[in-house]
Every structure is written in C-alpha cells, then in structure tokens.
Amino acid sequence: MAWIRPLKVLVSAFAVLLFFFCPLRAAAGDGSIVLEADRVEYDQASGFAVATGRVRISRDLIRVFAPRIEYSAVNHTIEAFSDADSRVVLFHGAQRLEGELLTLDMISGEGLFRNASGSFPAEKGEIHASGADVTTIRIKEGQRLESVPGKVQKGLVEGDQVYLWSDVGFTTCSDDNPHYQLVSKRLVVIPGYRVVASKPAIYVGGKYLLSYPFDYVIDLSEGSRTQFLPQVMYEGDKGLGVSFGAPLVMGDVNARWKALLWSEVDFEGALS
Structure with a gap:
C-alpha cells in the first residue's frame, strides 16, 4: 500500500486520485510506502507521481529525502534527484x-x-x-x-x-x-x-x-570489540607500522586477527 501526502497539490492535466491524499497514518514497520512533499502531480492512468519541494518517501527502515522524486505506484520504484542546493x-x-x-x-x-x-x-x-x-x-x-x-x-x-x-x-x-x-x-x-x-x-x-x-x-553489532582506529608507531629496523585488531572471516570460519603491519618487514600477527 502507498500513501501520498502532498502539502500542496497541483492539479493540471494530471488526474488526481483522492484516495492517495490521506493523512500520514501508516504504522512504522507495516510495509506501507509513504510519500510526502510540498507539491505532488499524479497521473492516475499510469500510476506515476512527481513530487517536488521538500520530498520524503519512506518504507519501514528506509527513508529518502530529495528535492525531486519520481515514483511509480505500479512497480514501487523511485528516482530521486539532487539539485544545486540539496x-x-x-x-x-x-x-x-x-x-x-x-x-x-x-x-x-x-x-x-x-x-x-x-x-x-x-x-x-x-x-x-x-x-x-x-x-x-x-x-x-x-x-x-x-x-x-x-x-x-x-x-x-x-x-x-x-x-x-x-x-x-x-x-x-x-x-x-x-x-x-x-x-x-x-x-x-x-x-x-x-x-x-x-x-x-x-x-x-x-x-x-x-x-x-x-x-x-x-x-x-552492539558490544563489538572491533578495533577500527589504527595505532601508528615507528621502529628503526621495521619502519612505520600500524596496529590492527579485527575479526577474520573466511567462508563460515570466524576468528580474531591481531596484526602489526610494517612498511619494511611486511606484517607480524597472531590468530585466535
């Protein structure tokens, strides 16, 4: 289901389907597509809508904001366009x-x-x-x-x-x-x-x-132990080095890799 909520509706050669101009009331996570904009032009025959101004379209976890969005109510696809300002x-x-x-x-x-x-x-x-x-x-x-x-x-x-x-x-x-x-x-x-x-x-x-x-x-994931920020160090015989600690994924095998990567002597590391 799709809800289209224009803040201002332009009615020209496009047919307006009033069913779509309902208040935004779809519950989060129910799978509904909600389109809101300053202006919406909707062609009932093709199921195609052009929204401009402050445009937002959302479904469950996904939200898209753009100055212009073209939406097909037939196949539920969008094209969202930027402009010089946004x-x-x-x-x-x-x-x-x-x-x-x-x-x-x-x-x-x-x-x-x-x-x-x-x-x-x-x-x-x-x-x-x-x-x-x-x-x-x-x-x-x-x-x-x-x-x-x-x-x-x-x-x-x-x-x-x-x-x-x-x-x-x-x-x-x-x-x-x-x-x-x-x-x-x-x-x-x-x-x-x-x-x-x-x-x-x-x-x-x-x-x-x-x-x-x-x-x-x-x-x-919450509580992650991943060390992302590298620690940079220098040793005379090894050159410049970076320390990493991270999970190692090889197919379905998960382990933990701790490594010191050196510019002069490749790397040193341990697997656990």
Missing part, C-alpha cells in the same frame, strides 16, 4: 548516505546510488565513506554472488539490504582531509551487523603505507 539523502536505520541520483525499488530495497558518501555507527564513533557508487541488493542475492562473506547471524541485521561500495575510501576521521584512510576495491555494509572491506590499502597523511593482507571486518 543532495539526495537515504537513511537505513542509523546508516546515512547522500549522493547525486538514487534509483530504488522500495519493496526489495535494490537500487543504485550515484557518487555517494555516507556514515554508519561503529565502536564509539562513526565510519565515514566517500567517493563511490553504491549498489543495494538483498542479503540472499549477495550470498549467491559471494558479495556477502560467511553466514549472516539472524536477529542482528537491520532489514534485508546489503550496500556494496566500489573503489571507496573510509575512515573514522570526520575531517575533509582525514589524517588516515583505508581504501578498498569493495566495501560491503550489512546494516546493524558488520562491514567487510576487501584487502584495504592504508594511507597515513595522504601517503600509501601498506595493504592489509586479508578482508578487514568491522563488527557493527
């Missing part, structure tokens, strides 16, 4: 993404976010990611494509979507020019559960230091 913003639980253009199936949660950046909570702060397109797919599809490593623990995941970032930089530093950054070809975000970065390269002060030899896992 970017498209998507919230999935505590995760926040923003970008230029979002195409999204509001039922399955599958879609594509162009030129996205975003943040999600981890440890006592937030992880900030930027500089990439983000694809969203369902968890089962991600497992079929082997984009989601290992088994996903039920009860911890928020929703049924996985966010796949390509060629992305991420850090806990919120500065425009972070003092350190990890760069990965692929970053998988499972909201409320974990982040998996594919063998990230580590940059300190904008300079390449070394690359992590395994996929790097950041646990997003």
Whole structure:
C-alpha cells in the first residue's frame, strides 16, 4: 500500500486520485510506502507521481529525502534527484548516505546510488565513506554472488539490504582531509551487523603505507570489540607500522586477527 501526502497539490492535466491524499497514518514497520512533499502531480492512468519541494518517501527502515522524486505506484520504484542546493539523502536505520541520483525499488530495497558518501555507527564513533557508487541488493542475492562473506547471524541485521561500495575510501576521521584512510576495491555494509572491506590499502597523511593482507571486518553489532582506529608507531629496523585488531572471516570460519603491519618487514600477527 502507498500513501501520498502532498502539502500542496497541483492539479493540471494530471488526474488526481483522492484516495492517495490521506493523512500520514501508516504504522512504522507495516510495509506501507509513504510519500510526502510540498507539491505532488499524479497521473492516475499510469500510476506515476512527481513530487517536488521538500520530498520524503519512506518504507519501514528506509527513508529518502530529495528535492525531486519520481515514483511509480505500479512497480514501487523511485528516482530521486539532487539539485544545486540539496543532495539526495537515504537513511537505513542509523546508516546515512547522500549522493547525486538514487534509483530504488522500495519493496526489495535494490537500487543504485550515484557518487555517494555516507556514515554508519561503529565502536564509539562513526565510519565515514566517500567517493563511490553504491549498489543495494538483498542479503540472499549477495550470498549467491559471494558479495556477502560467511553466514549472516539472524536477529542482528537491520532489514534485508546489503550496500556494496566500489573503489571507496573510509575512515573514522570526520575531517575533509582525514589524517588516515583505508581504501578498498569493495566495501560491503550489512546494516546493524558488520562491514567487510576487501584487502584495504592504508594511507597515513595522504601517503600509501601498506595493504592489509586479508578482508578487514568491522563488527557493527552492539558490544563489538572491533578495533577500527589504527595505532601508528615507528621502529628503526621495521619502519612505520600500524596496529590492527579485527575479526577474520573466511567462508563460515570466524576468528580474531591481531596484526602489526610494517612498511619494511611486511606484517607480524597472531590468530585466535
């Protein structure tokens, strides 16, 4: 079911279906799609709506804000557009993404976010990611494509979507020019559960230091012991080093990896 709630309705050549202009009263989590905007034009014949101004569309955990959203009531898909003043913003639980253009199936949660950046909570702060397109797919599809490593623990995941970032930089530093950054070809975000970065390269002060030899896992669940913020150190015979402690996921095997990565002598580590 979809609810469309315009704050101001434009009636022109478009037919207006008054059923949709009901107050916002759908209960959270009931699966209803709710569209609110300053202006809505709705074509009853095609089931197509154009919302402009202050636009919000939501369903369960997913909320999208944009200056313009085009919505099909037939297949429940949207296109959300940015403008010179405002970017498209998507919230999935505590995760926040923003970008230029979002195409999204509001039922399955599958879609594509162009030129996205975003943040999600981890440890006592937030992880900030930027500089990439983000694809969203369902968890089962991600497992079929082997984009989601290992088994996903039920009860911890928020929703049924996985966010796949390509060629992305991420850090806990919120500065425009972070003092350190990890760069990965692929970053998988499972909201409320974990982040998996594919063998990230580590940059300190904008300079390449070394690359992590395994996929790097950041646990997003409550009470996580993941050490995300690296500890930078120097020893004369080993060079510049970075200390990490993180879960190691290899298929269905979960362990804990503690490593010291050195610029001159590769790495030292222990598995537990």
